[in-house]
Amino acid sequence: MNIPENICKKCGFCCMEKLQTEKAILINKKRACKFLKKIDNNTYICSVYDKRLTEAPWCMSAVYAYDAHALPMACPYVEILGKDGYVGPRLPRDEEEEKLFKNTSIFHFMEDIKE
Ligand code: SF4
Numbered sequence: 001m002n003i004p005e006n007i008c009k010k011c012g013f014c015c016m017e018k019l020q021t022e023k024a025i026l027i028n029k030k031r032a033c034k035f036l037k038k039i040d041n042n043t044y045i046c047s048v049y050d051k052r053l054t055e056a057p058w059c060m061s062a063v064y065a066y067d068a069h070a071l072p073m074a075c076p077y078v079e080i081l082g083k084d085g086y087v088g089p090r091l092p093r094d095e096e097e098e099k100l101f102k103n104t105s106i107f108h109f110m111e112d113i114k115e
């Protein structure tokens, strides 16, 4: 399947830390791949996009990220690859869910997002 690159909304969610809980896969907006750069509250870009495959061996293609349930339901790639049966990650809904992220970071390439 030919997947276009220019449909990305730059939400950055696919590059942020995730946590699988009993209820859902949660997205941590405070921690992400060290190459994710915050532009504003809704816009994040990859600072090594053109050389990400050599700089970031953990970086996932859209299809791989879809298979890993790393793309939120609103991601345009999910529209293309299929919403039926797909469960995407979501943001925490309350403080209790936010707290679950404490001490969960296990990936060396994740860093706190700079404000
Ligand atoms: S989740 Fe989708 S729209 Fe958001 S940055 Fe990743 S690929 Fe782009």
Ligand code: SF4
Binding pocket: 014, 015, 033, 034, 035, 036, 037, 045, 046, 047, 048, 049, 052, 056, 058, 059, 060
């Ligand atoms: S290297 Fe990959 S995972 Fe990291 S910010 Fe860039 S696109 Fe996201």
